[in-house]
Amino acid sequence: MAKDTAPALGIRTLAVHAGQTPDPSTGAIATPISTASAYSYGDFDTGEQRFSGESPGYLYSRFANPTVAALEGKMAALEAGESAVAFASGMAAICSTLMALVSSGDELIHVGTLYGGTEGVMRTLLPRFGVHAIHVASASELQAAITDKTRLIFTETPDNPMLGIVDLAQTARIAQAHQILTVADNTFATPCLTRPLTLGIDVVVHSATKFIGGHGDATGGVVVASRALVDKIRGVGLKQFGGCLSPFEASLLIRGLKTLPLRVEAASLSAERIAWLLDEHPAVATVFYPGLPSHPGHAVARRQMSRFGALMAFELKGGKAAARTFLDSLALVTQAVSLGDTDSLACHPASTTHSAVAEDIRRQYGVTDGLVRLSVGIEDVEDLLRDIQQALDAL
Ligand SMILES: Cc1ncc(COP(=O)(O)O)c(C=O)c1O
Numbered sequence: 001m002a003k004d005t006a007p008a009l010g011i012r013t014l015a016v017h018a019g020q021t022p023d024p025s026t027g028a029i030a031t032p033i034s035t036a037s038a039y040s041y042g043d044f045d046t047g048e049q050r051f052s053g054e055s056p057g058y059l060y061s062r063f064a065n066p067t068v069a070a071l072e073g074k075m076a077a078l079e080a081g082e083s084a085v086a087f088a089s090g091m092a093a094i095c096s097t098l099m100a101l102v103s104s105g106d107e108l109i110h111v112g113t114l115y116g117g118t119e120g121v122m123r124t125l126l127p128r129f130g131v132h133a134i135h136v137a138s139a140s141e142l143q144a145a146i147t148d149k150t151r152l153i154f155t156e157t158p159d160n161p162m163l164g165i166v167d168l169a170q171t172a173r174i175a176q177a178h179q180i181l182t183v184a185d186n187t188f189a190t191p192c193l194t195r196p197l198t199l200g201i202d203v204v205v206h207s208a209t210k211f212i213g214g215h216g217d218a219t220g221g222v223v224v225a226s227r228a229l230v231d232k233i234r235g236v237g238l239k240q241f242g243g244c245l246s247p248f249e250a251s252l253l254i255r256g257l258k259t260l261p262l263r264v265e266a267a268s269l270s271a272e273r274i275a276w277l278l279d280e281h282p283a284v285a286t287v288f289y290p291g292l293p294s295h296p297g298h299a300v301a302r303r304q305m306s307r308f309g310a311l312m313a314f315e316l317k318g319g320k321a322a323a324r325t326f327l328d329s330l331a332l333v334t335q336a337v338s339l340g341d342t343d344s345l346a347c348h349p350a351s352t353t354h355s356a357v358a359e360d361i362r363r364q365y366g367v368t369d370g371l372v373r374l375s376v377g378i379e380d381v382e383d384l385l386r387d388i389q390q391a392l393d394a395l
Contacts, residue, residue: 011078011192012261019073020254031070033251037061062238067247071254072222075212078191078257079204081224085234086245086253090187090207091117093221095125096237097205098152101181101229104130106151111136112166113159113365115207116354118185122154123361139170146178156185157194158301160339161313161349161373162366163288165297168304172200181229187211187340192264193305203229208253210340211310214263218252220245263342263378267310270381274374277385278314283322283395285370288313310376311339313349320369322395323348327372329391332383339375344384346374 009017020031039058041047049055058064072084087093098121102108108131110122122133136145142153153175157166168184175182183203184196190211196204206212208220223233238244245253275289287294290301291308301308316322327335333344337352347353354367376384 014077015074015260016258018077019075020070031067031251031254033247034066035247061247062242062244063234064238065244065247065250067254068245068250071220071245071250071257074254074257075206075222076224078260079186079197079224080191080195081197081204081226081230083227083230084222084224085230085237086208086250087221087223087237088243088245088249089219090185090205090209090221091121092237092241092243093205093207093223094118094185095121096241096243097183097203097223097233098126098131098154099129099241100233100236101183101203102126102131102151105149106131107147107149108133108152108154109136109142109145109150110134111139111142111153111155111171112157112164113162114154114156115160115185115187116349116357118154118156119354119357119361123358139167139174142171142174146174146180150178150180152181152183154183154185156188157304158188158290158297158309158311160188160311161353161371163188163290163295163297163309163311163313165290165295165301165304167300168194168196168199168201172202176200188309188311189305190260190264190340192261193268193307193309197224199304202226203233209338211260211264212256212340213253214256214260214340214342215252216338216341216343218249218256220249220253264310265307266378267376268307270378270384271310271312271376272308273381274376274384274388275312277388278312278392281392283317283326283392285315285317288315288366311373312376313371313373315368316370316372316395318370318395320348320350323370323372325394326391329394330387331390332379332387333374333391339373341375342378344375344377344379346372349373 050057076084155166182201184201187207203225206222279287289312336345
């Protein structure tokens with residue numbers, strides 16, 4: 001079949017095959033872990049040409065590494081992007097992207113709720129470098145917030161921890177009309193459920209520590225965008241800040257990616273059932289899950305997500321005391337702050353992930369003392385339902 005008429009490969013095929021070919025010297029199918037920190041360029045002229053960018057080739061592991069490059073290739077294919085660059089953590093990916101794309105005097109708008117770490121960057125780090133960050137609650141408020149200084153719009157959907165949904169196509173349309181760059185944190189949805197670049201977003205960022213790794217044993221971050229934007233972000237984030245991903249972590253993340261579509265589908269199906277259980281329980285005031293028709297972002301989620309994901313938050317009627325009793329009563333679900341793992345994890349955002357967020361902003365976000373966040377894993381759903389039911393019954 002001619003190449004340009006070949007059908008696009010499915011996400012499960014891409015997750016397994018994209019970005020890797022058997023090692024030419026040994027035939028090894030799994031990408032070898034390349035531990036070299038420096039690569040020989042052989043002679044003077046080749047060295048000069050590689051450093052000037054005139055000829056390709058590895059030089060130094062902080063700039064680029066073959067194992068990390070395999071991960072980057074897989075992520076670019078999964079997100080339908082031209083290029084990708086990996087970092088030592090999600091925060092390194094986010095900060096490198098921001099530092100590469102905004103300068104002193106610029107304004108940035110962030111839409112919806114953000115992960116506490118990212119919110120802290122917007123509120124305390126960027127102002128120190130002369131960048132003014134403005135918060136709006138939804139894409140429909142964007143138009144009014146844009147000024148001639150706005151350079152970038154940042155969003156996260158579904159967001160952490162409220163599972164709010166931002167309309168990415170609408171965000172991209174408004175931004176493009178003003179020639180403003182858009183960045184979307186796709187950690188919660190993963191490319192299995194949403195591909196922001198196909199909706200017009202310019203840059204996708206990930207905490208690879210979550211679903212991409214998926215097994216709670218690797219920390220990393222990834223940015224996917226056009227080649228030109230990725231080159232710029234790589235230049236600042238790796239060459240200047242030096243936040244490079246270890247090849248050992250890259251190897252774990254590549255292995256995690258191979259089962260990403262299977263894990264996300266299994267966990268999302270379980271999450272849908274758990275959300276209904278919570279929704280019907282008298283001890284629960286509100287369930288924040290985009291798959292529930294009562295969720296304010298449900299209609300947009302139906303459009304831009306292929307399933308509703310493995311994350312949810314819910315507000316217990318008894319406030320902090322109820323959250324403590326519920327969490328301490330869980331037997332199978334583990335109390336921890338990460339998410340997207342094979343293991344189901346639950347936490348109390350107000351005292352953990354969002355404890356550093358100022359109380360008024362926390363309240364504005366809806367992160368109350370009775371809020372619990374649940375990341376559904378790939379255990380048998382009947383076991384999870386039983387565990388959650390008994391913890392609710394303890395209230
Ligand atoms: C949505 C989101 N983005 C970014 C991050 C930061 O990622 P990392 O912990 O890998 O630095 C997190 C961490 O929880 C997150 O939830």
